[in-house]
Amino acid sequence: MKAISKSQIKRDALVKATISLVNNNGFHATPMSKIAKMANVSPATIYLYFENKQDLVNQVYIEVKAEFSTYAFKDYDSEVDVETGFEKIWKNIANYKLKQVDQSLFLSQCDNTPMIDEESRQEGLKHLQPLLELWERGKNEGVIKPLSPYLLYAFTIYPISFLVNMENRNLCSIGKGELEKAYSTAWNSIKI
Amino acid sequence: MKAISKSQIKRDALVKATISLVNNNGFHATPMSKIAKMANVSPATIYLYFENKQDLVNQVYIEVKAEFSTYAFKDYDSEVDVETGFEKIWKNIANYKLKQVDQSLFLSQCDNTPMIDEESRQEGLKHLQPLLELWERGKNEGVIKPLSPYLLYAFTIYPISFLVNMENRNLCSIGKGELEKAYSTAWNSIKI
Amino acid sequence: MKAISKSQIKRDALVKATISLVNNNGFHATPMSKIAKMANVSPATIYLYFENKQDLVNQVYIEVKAEFSTYAFKDYDSEVDVETGFEKIWKNIANYKLKQVDQSLFLSQCDNTPMIDEESRQEGLKHLQPLLELWERGKNEGVIKPLSPYLLYAFTIYPISFLVNMENRNLCSIGKGELEKAYSTAWNSIKI
Amino acid sequence: MKAISKSQIKRDALVKATISLVNNNGFHATPMSKIAKMANVSPATIYLYFENKQDLVNQVYIEVKAEFSTYAFKDYDSEVDVETGFEKIWKNIANYKLKQVDQSLFLSQCDNTPMIDEESRQEGLKHLQPLLELWERGKNEGVIKPLSPYLLYAFTIYPISFLVNMENRNLCSIGKGELEKAYSTAWNSIKI
DNA sequence: AATGAATGAGTATTCATTCAT
DNA sequence: AATGAATGAATACTCATTCAT
Structure with missing residues (x-):
């Protein structure tokens, strides 16, 4: 202990x-x-x-991003088949964003404003590696469309942020059903 | 004149x-x-x-949003079939975001930070009505999946912002080919 | 006017x-x-x-130094014989220091602490030129000992600061008689 | 030991x-x-x-001043004739200031700024007694001009500080020859 | 309508000093 | 005797806003 x-x-x-x-x-x-x-x-x-205010917010960003990444790949087995693996990661991310509302909001601000050092931002990008590898494998196996990682991310992961933001502003509510629908929409958009 | x-x-x-x-x-x-x-x-x-700084930025937000909406529905004919209409609007939006980089970046910041009055934000939402109506028609005609407008938006329009942001940060480049791919990914994710 | x-x-x-x-x-x-x-x-x-505090004090220093120099050479005629000229300048300086107590004290602090930019300090040194020229002439005419300007300054002008400081601290009083004595001591120390 | x-x-x-x-x-x-x-x-x-910062600097001042005084009268015999005694003391002081650069600079700052308690400053003055007595004797013996101790100090000891400061700022260099010249200038200015 | 000068209220950051250990 | 952590009180500097012209 x-x-x-x-x-x-x-x-x-x-x-x-x-x-x-x-x-x-x-x-x-x-x-x-x-x-x-x-x-x-x-x-x-x-x-x-x-050291100072900038350092404070940079460090917070890096820590939250790390926590997020850890959560994203919790119980994820890189040996598993592509669809199963993707579902695991996607739902991990969605659950994190739904539950860790504060952290998600914070990351959202950091990603869309000039409040973080470019250096720290780069630091934060490193963590998605396993997802990129999964996609690569999916493309090789002919399970996933041959799209750049940016496109794959834009149409599967990024939309989660929008949905969560809307829920946080009480403009919509995301229950189990909605989440399932969102997931299959995501998967549909990239599967072959 | x-x-x-x-x-x-x-x-x-x-x-x-x-x-x-x-x-x-x-x-x-x-x-x-x-x-x-x-x-x-x-x-x-x-x-x-x-009136003051807040008023300035609120008004700028509303104006930019209005300009954006106008562009989004330029040459869009609400009588046209659903897929054609959607493609028109989607590409209008994508082109706007790719060309009016400053405006897009600005909206992106407004949408992810507490810098705009909630009231002005609501004001800015009104403008998407024709798209919502198109989706409604699409669902009725059995062309589009029966998803909430939030989901439809999250998986078709919102991803554009991500791609444009990445391009602006010189992390990827979006040519004609990429744009076409992005469009069909968007359409795939919501069409039946 | x-x-x-x-x-x-x-x-x-x-x-x-x-x-x-x-x-x-x-x-x-x-x-x-x-x-x-x-x-x-x-x-x-x-x-x-x-611009900022440092700039403020730098500018004050330069201005005071300029004012001091102007006073030092008031009514001084560079054509006059060496002893007369020296007496004029020496007494001008002494009178300035005795009357413009605040300014003198300020210069004294600036000259003995790291509170002024080296640049501004250099700027302030320019002004003594006529005195240096007088000394040069005096040496050529065989009226003044062949000493470096630093020595001449140290033993004729610099002592004035000490006397004035002492008077300001009420440790001694400098009347007409004292001033005359001081002047002849100064002149004695460098004349041949 | x-x-x-x-x-x-x-x-x-x-x-x-x-x-x-x-x-x-x-x-x-x-x-x-x-x-x-x-x-x-x-x-x-x-x-x-x-006790606190002020006490620290006061004590440092007093100690340095004491060290300085000790050095000033090292090997000085108060029975010796006036000129010899003065030369001894003057050169002691000059050597101290030239060698103990840090200490001299420190004293210089203390003497020209409001950084030291007036009390501590008084304390520091006590130590010059033997020099004052020598001057008194010199005046009685008709070897030294009948000037106040302040004037004597101003024109013989105080100039040393200026020269040393200039040397420290690398504006001039004081070798053996310069020092000898400075000494005789000092002595000239007060001897009868 | 337009402005340059002026400012009160704030903000990041520093530092002499204390205190629990 | 010695310390590292903690802090209240300061301080240089900024900025949205106003006002006399």
Whole structure:
């Protein structure tokens, strides 16, 4: 059993506060003082854990992205057949986005604004490798259309973000049925 | 032929400057003074045309969204058969996003951050009505799968944004061939 | 008659306030807010006239140094004989330092601390040229000892600062008699 | 032989670090944390040896001044004739300032800024007594002009600081010859 | 209509000092 | 004696907004 240090607890609180506040107000409308207050520390304390505001948000981004990727490939077996593997990953991602609403929203902002260093953004891209490999295999096996990974991603994974955003804004609701429909739409769009 | 007033010219310059600066720096990192400088007016002048910064960006959003919608349904005849109509609209949208890069980037930021009033956001949604009606007809005619408009949008229109973003960041390039592939993927995912 | 602009008045007030506060507290212990308050403007206004704190103090230094130099050579005729010329300049400098106490103190701090850019410091050195030329002539005429300008300065001009500092701290008083004695000591130390 | 305690070593390291950092950055631009780091102790440790930052710099000043005075009268015999005694002291002082560059620079800053308590400054003045007595004797013996100690100091000792400062800034170089010239200039200016 | 000057309210960041260990 | 973590109080600088002209 791992003992969690007091420091780690504070750092985690800061990360959490950052996500929440940036989600609600955006990067520049989130003062360090508010982050500190929400994490129950002094503003100066933030600077014990992060170099500055930019560094804070960069690190949060990288951590959330890593957590997301871990979740995306949970219980995924790269030996399994392509369709089964794709379904696993797709539903993992969908479930993550549906449950970890804050984290997803945060990533969504990071991916569409100039708030993250390009470097950190690149760092965050590394993690999807297994999915790319699965697609490659699917194309070789003649199960998946010969499309670039960008197209495959755009028509299967990216739409999830839209649906989740809509649900978060209470514009629609995604139950089990909807999710299943969404999945088969995704799969239909790329299977041969 | 309509004479364009001096006022209108200034307003247009302000709108243009806002789009450009917000794209590059984000809403909160874009000072009014810079917008003014780029539009060659005094900061005080902005307040003759807009109530305040929030109002400025709201209005810009609504205008860009309107322009976008107009383009989306250009040469679209609502009497035409469903597939033809869908292709027209889809390609209009894709072309707009590929050509009007600044505007698209701006909308992308607005749609993923808390920088726009919810009210203005609602305002911007109204414009897609003809597409929704087309889909409705398609479902009735048994040409399009019986999916909610959110799903249809998520898997056909929304992916375009991803592709265009990737192209703008020079991560991939979208030529005629790619566009055609993307279109048929979109159509495949919703046609029966 | 020259009209002094409102802007110039504000700038002057800022310069004056800077001198006074830096004298009493030192550069780093002088907040911009206090300078603003003493000059009866908002802190933000300082930045209309100066780029930042360093720029402010650099400019003040250069201006004071220029004022000092002007005074040093007031009514000085470079054609006059060496001893007369030297006496004129020496007494000008002494009088300036005795009367313009604030300015002198300020220069004294600037010359002995790392508070001024090296560039501005160089800028400030230019002004003593006529004195150097006088010394050169004096050496050629065999009236002044063949010493380097640094030595000449160290033993004739620099001592004035010490005396004035002592008077400012009320450790001694410099009346007419004292000044005359000081002058002849200075002249004695370099004349042949 | 005296054993130097571990405490004394740390204290010395702190004093040294303070001198070095204050020389390069000035009093207020020298954080306690940097002093601690340079002395290889924790910031908190400083407060075991000194009450606070002001106390630290005051004590450093007094110690350096004492070291300086000791050096100034090394091998000085108060029975010796006035000129010989003056030469001894003058050259001691000059040599100290030339060799102990850091200490001299530090004293120079202290003497020209409001960084030291007036009290500590007074404390530092006490040490020149033997020089004052020598001058008194010289005046009585008719060897030295009847000038106030302030004038004598201003025209013989104070100039050394200027020369050393110039050398430190690499604006001039002071070799044996220069030093000898400087000494005779000093003596000339006060001898009868 | 148009503006340049002015500013109050804020924000990121620093730092002397303390305290639990 | 020694420390690393923590912080409250400051401080330079920015910016949306106003106002006299």
